[in-house]
Every structure is written in C-alpha cells, then in structure tokens.
Amino acid sequence: xxxxxxxxxxxxxxxxxxxxxxxxxxxxxxxxxxxxxxxxxxxxxxxxxxxxxxxxxxxxxxxxxxxxxxxxxxxxxxxxxxxxxxxxxxxxxxxxxxxxxxxxxxxxxxxxxxxxxxxxxxxxxxxxxxxxxxxxxxxxxxxxxxxxxxxxxxxxxxxxxxxxxxxxxxxxxxxxxxxxxxxxxxxxxxxxxxxxxxxxxxxxxxxxxxxxxxxxxxxxxxxxx
Amino acid sequence: xxxxxxxxxxxxxxxxxxxxxxxxxxxxxxxxxxxxxxxxxxxxxxxxxxxxxxxxxxxxxxxxxxxxxxxxxxxxxxxxxxxxxxxxxxxxxxxxxxxxxxxxxxxxxxxxxxxxxxxxxxxxxxxxxxxxxxxxxxxxxxxxxxxxxxxxxxxxxxxxxxxxxxxxxxxxxxxxxxxxxxxxxxxxxxxxxxxxxxxxxxxxxxxxxxxxxxxxxxxxxxxxxxxxxxxxxxxxxxxxxxxxxxxxxxxxxxxxxxxxxxxxxxxxxxxxxxxxxxxxxxxxxxxxxxxxxxxxxxxxxxxxxxxxxxxxxxxxxxxxxx
Numbered sequence: 001x002x003x004x005x006x007x008x009x010x011x012x013x014x015x016x017x018x019x020x021x022x023x024x025x026x027x028x029x030x031x032x033x034x035x036x037x038x039x040x041x042x043x044x045x046x047x048x049x050x051x052x053x054x055x056x057x058x059x060x061x062x063x064x065x066x067x068x069x070x071x072x073x074x075x076x077x078x079x080x081x082x083x084x085x086x087x088x089x090x091x092x093x094x095x096x097x098x099x100x101x102x103x104x105x106x107x108x109x110x111x112x113x114x115x116x117x118x119x120x121x122x123x124x125x126x127x128x129x130x131x132x133x134x135x136x137x138x139x140x141x142x143x144x145x146x147x148x149x150x151x152x153x154x155x156x157x158x159x160x161x162x163x164x165x166x167x168x169x170x171x172x173x174x175x176x177x178x179x180x181x182x183x184x185x186x187x188x189x190x191x192x193x194x195x196x197x198x199x200x201x202x203x204x205x206x207x208x209x210x211x212x213x214x215x216x217x218x219x220x221x222x223x224x225x
Numbered sequence: 226x227x228x229x230x231x232x233x234x235x236x237x238x239x240x241x242x243x244x245x246x247x248x249x250x251x252x253x254x255x256x257x258x259x260x261x262x263x264x265x266x267x268x269x270x271x272x273x274x275x276x277x278x279x280x281x282x283x284x285x286x287x288x289x290x291x292x293x294x295x296x297x298x299x300x301x302x303x304x305x306x307x308x309x310x311x312x313x314x315x316x317x318x319x320x321x322x323x324x325x326x327x328x329x330x331x332x333x334x335x336x337x338x339x340x341x342x343x344x345x346x347x348x349x350x351x352x353x354x355x356x357x358x359x360x361x362x363x364x365x366x367x368x369x370x371x372x373x374x375x376x377x378x379x380x381x382x383x384x385x386x387x388x389x390x391x392x393x394x395x396x397x398x399x400x401x402x403x404x405x406x407x408x409x410x411x412x413x414x415x416x417x418x419x420x421x422x423x424x425x426x427x428x429x430x431x432x433x434x435x436x437x438x439x440x441x442x443x444x445x446x447x448x449x450x451x452x453x454x455x456x457x458x459x460x461x462x463x464x465x466x467x468x469x470x471x472x473x474x475x476x477x478x479x480x481x482x483x484x485x486x487x488x489x490x491x492x493x494x495x496x497x498x499x500x501x502x503x504x505x506x507x508x509x510x511x512x513x514x515x516x517x518x519x520x521x522x523x524x525x526x527x528x529x530x531x532x533x534x535x536x537x538x539x540x541x542x543x544x545x546x547x
Contacts, residue, residue: 055447056546057447057545057546077451077452077542077546078451078452080546081449081450081451081452082449083449084446084447084448084449085448085449086449087449089447089448091447095440095443095444095447096444097253097440097441097444099251099252099255100251100253101251104251108253108444108445108448109448109449111253112445112448112449112450112451112454113449156448160449
C-alpha cells in the first residue's frame with residue numbers, strides 16, 4: 001500500500017520491549033521529502049528506538065510505519081534491502097568493520113550495490129578528505145580516535161547520497177569546529193534533496209541551523225516546526 | 226561525487242591527486258574468523274569418519290556381489306557310491322554326461338584325495354577316512370551367457386544316475402543374499418547416521434563461527450546488502466573450509482584403505498585366517514569406483530558447509546530484522 005507523498009509516515013505507532021511498558025506511544029507524524037529535523041529528548045526518551053523503527057531493525061508492536069510510501073511490515077527481504085540502500089545510517093557506536101581500512105569501510109555501501117571500484121575511488125577519497133580523514137584513509141578503525149571513527153561512520157552513511165539520513169548523535173565525539181563542519185555536510189546533503197533526521201542532545205549544534213525539531217517525551221512525540 | 230563537488234571547500238578548487246586505493250576487493254569477511262583451525266579440524270575428522278564408512282559400505286557391497294556371482298556361477302554334483310559301483314568310473318560317466326549338456330562351461334571331478342581333503346578340517350587327517358564311502362564331488366561351472374535349465378538337468382541326472390545329487394547352491398545363495406542384504410542395510414544406516422552427525426557438527430561449528438561475525442552481517446544488512454550478497458561473502462569461505470577439510474578427511478581414509486591389506490596381515494593370527502579375511506571382503510582396498518565414492522564425500526561435506534553458511538546468515542538476518 002502506498003501512503004501519499006510522505007517520505008515517512010507513522011500511524012498510531014506504539015512499541016514495547018517484551019512485556020514492559022510502551023517505550024513509544026501513539027506516534028503520529030509524517031515527514032516530506034527534503035525535510036531536515038533534529039530529534040531530541042532526554043536520555044532514555046526513545047530517540048534510538050525511533051531511529052531503529054526508521055531503519056527497520058525493529059517492528060512496531062502496534063500501528064503502521066510507511067517508508068518511501070511502503071508499509072514496512074509487508075516488505076520482503078529484497079524490498080527491505082532496497083529501502084536500506086536509500087537510507088544512510090550513522091550509528092552512535094559507529095559500527096565500522098575492524099578488518100577493513102577507513103577507505104574500505106566508507107566504500108562499503110557502494111560495493112554492496114555492485115558498483116565497480118574505479119567508479120567510486122575518487123568519490124570516496126574526496127569525501128574522506130572533506131571529513132578530515134585524508135591522511136587516515138588506509139588506517140584501520142582500531143587505531144582511529146573516537147572522533148575519527150565518527151567521521152568515518154558519517155562518510156559511510158552519506159557516500160551513496162541516500163534519500164534519507166538517520167544520524168544518532170553524529171557530533172557526540174568531535175570538537176565544536178568539526179561539529180560545525182559535519183553539520184555543513186548534512187545541510188549540503190539536505191540542499192541536494194536528502195531528508196535528514198539527526199538525534200542529538202547538542203543544543204549548540206541545533207542552534208546553528210533552524211531546522212524543525214521532533215521532541216520525544218515520555219514516549220510521545222511532539223513536532224515543533 | 227557531485228554532492229562533494231558542490232561543497233564550499235577551498236581545496237576542492239585545486240585538482241587533487243587520486244590516491245591508489247589499497248584493496249578494492251578486500252575480503253568483507255576476514256578469512257581467519259571463519260576458517261579457524263578448530264572448525265577445519267572438526268570437519269576434517271567428520272569427513273574422515275564419513276569417508277571410512279562410505280568406503281567400508283562400498284567394499285561390503287562389492288564383496289557381496291562377488292560372493293553371489295561366484296556362488297551362482299557354479300553347481301555341485303555329489304556322486305554317492307552304491308554297492309557295486311566303481312567310484313571313479315561312475316564319477317567319470319556323470320562328468321561326461323554333464324559336459325555334453327547345454328550351458329555347461331567346465332566340469333571338474335574331484336579325485337578321492339581331493340574329496341577327502343574337503344572333510345579334513347572337520348574330521349582331521351586319518352587313514353580311517355579312506356575306509357569311509359565319502360561321496361565324490363564334481364564342480365560344474367555354468368556358462369553365464371547360456372544358462373542351463375538347472376531343474377530339468379537335476380531331474381534327468383538324478384533319474385539316470387541313482388546316488389547322484391545336484392546342488393545348485395540355492396540354499397547358500399539365499400543365505401548369503403540375506404546376510405549381504407543385512408550388511409548393506411547396516412552400512413547404509415551407518416552412513417546415514419554418520420552423514421547426519423557430520424551435518425549436525427558442521428552446522429553447530431559453522432553457526433558459532435557465523436555468530437562471531439554477527440557484527441559484519443549486521444553492518445552489511447544496514448548498508449543495504451541483499452541477503453544473497455551477505456550469504457555469498459560467507460559461502461565462499463565455508464566452501465573453502467569444506468573442500469580443504471573434506472580432502473584431508475577423505476585423503477586420510479584413502480590412505481587407510483590403501484594400507485588395509487598390510488593391516489589385515491598384521492591382525493590375522495595365521496596365513497589361513499588372513500586368506501579367510503581376504504575371501505570374505507577381498508583385499509579391502511578400493512577400486513576406482515571406491516575412490517569416486519570418497520570424492521562424493523568431499524563434495525557432500527563442501528555442500529553441507531555451503532548450505533550451512535546460507536542457513537546461518539539467514540538466521541542472523543531474521544533475528545536482526547525482527
């Protein structure tokens with residue numbers, strides 16, 4: 001079933017882990033393509049859970065979630081992979097593969113798409129330089145600092161120019177200057193058409209760009225345009 | 226990348242040298258994480274046991290066929306002496322009669338000494354034996370391309386020569402068939418059990434190897450890799466492990482079969498018991514067909530490894546996409 005032109009649509013979504021209380025309650029919202037949102041709320045408010053619903057690693061216990069107009073509950077494994085190719089994810093814990101170099105980690109989304117290395121060699125190299133990892137391209141994650149890992153994770157999430165970028169605390173481990181630089185990258189991506197959702201506690205970061213906010217409180221979501 | 230080219234970065238204006246990427250086709254799954262020594266060892270041992278069982282069943286199959294063929298290619302005629310018979314003459318007469326029949330290839334009458342030798346293992350060597358009226362035997366080889374009508378031959382022979390008895394080995398053939406059928410069924414049962422155990426051990430070992438790569442599966446899943454793509458990354462490694470371990474296991478089993486004649490020499494207490502073992506199961510070595518059976522074991526082990534990895538990846542993905 002296709003749901004309007006919304007990029008993301010949540011209808012009466014609720015989620016509980018096991019038999020506990022609902023972590024998310026009655027979530028209703030829709031986001032249009034090309035939007036930019038900060039997702040905020042206190043620790044434990046459910047920001048990461050909402051992002052996990054959006055990246056399809058969780059299913060709602062009630063309600064419907066539509067991504068790119070498609071009900072995610074009805075996705076086949078192939079359709080889920082197709083949708084994930086349209087989504088870039090920056091994990092809070094980076095999730096870089098330790099046996100691959102920074103360059104190889106960043107190139108991974110393009111590689112799984114079956115693209116030839118010669119097609120993306122230059123792109124990956126340039127992006128790594130842009131995020132300040134030009135001299136760390138052939139280093140393995142084990143020797144990268146927290147900030148470097150975060151930038152590599154961001155580069156991996158944006159390299160395939162996703163239609164939707166989900167970032168969980170993407171500036172948590174970088175200095176303010178690099179934080180601003182990364183925000184510029186997100187803004188530029190958004191200008192090119194990518195919808196952005198950044199889960200963050202960083203009010204300084206949010207103050208630098210007048211984006212709409214999604215405020216989570218006690219499992220309920222409030223949209224502040 | 227167009228998005229980067231539009232970024233407001235001063236150094237972007239200058240042409241940048243393109244760095245050589247180190248490993249465009251770096252393995253997404255590190256080989257060492259799957260091809261651990263213990264996994265290879267476990268699979269090699271199971272492949273060895275399976276190959277040994279499969280080879281053993283093959284040897285028994287072959288021996289059973291040889292026994293049945295040999296026994297059905299011969300009939301025996303006993304010539305019981307009656308009062309007034311001149312033993313040698315009567316035996317020669319019966320032998321001539323048999324030679325003249327259709328479908329008879331060779332007729333070999335046993336001399337009195339040869340007949341006595343046949344009962345020696347049970348009664349012992351004694352001069353007294355010579356006083357007994359031991360029946361004379363005639364071994365008759367049948368032409369397998371032109372089989373005689375045994376039942377008619379038996380009727381005619383026994384009517385024409387009172388005291389002559391034709392034994393077509395039917396009773397023995399039936400007994401041997403029953404025994405070999407049992408051996409075959411036992412062997413197949415053992416082979417099935419061994420194959421199931423091998424598959425279970427490989428599944429357990431491979432699943433734990435996959436579990437240690439859960440993070441890789443997870444990342445590939447989130448960057449949009451298809452299930453087939455992820456499975457392929459692991460399959461190649463597991464296939465290599467399966468082939469390597471299968472070759473080692475089946476190779477060792479082949480060496481055991483090659484050495485089997487020397488082993489039977491070592492375990493048998495006398496030359497006759499060794500000969501008995503050989504008569505029962507042949508030399509125990511494998512022919513070309515036997516080695517092809519071992520090759521199938523290698524293929525089966527490799528296939529189990531490959532299928533297991535696919536199943537394991539699917540299981541992890543199902544858990545992650547719950």
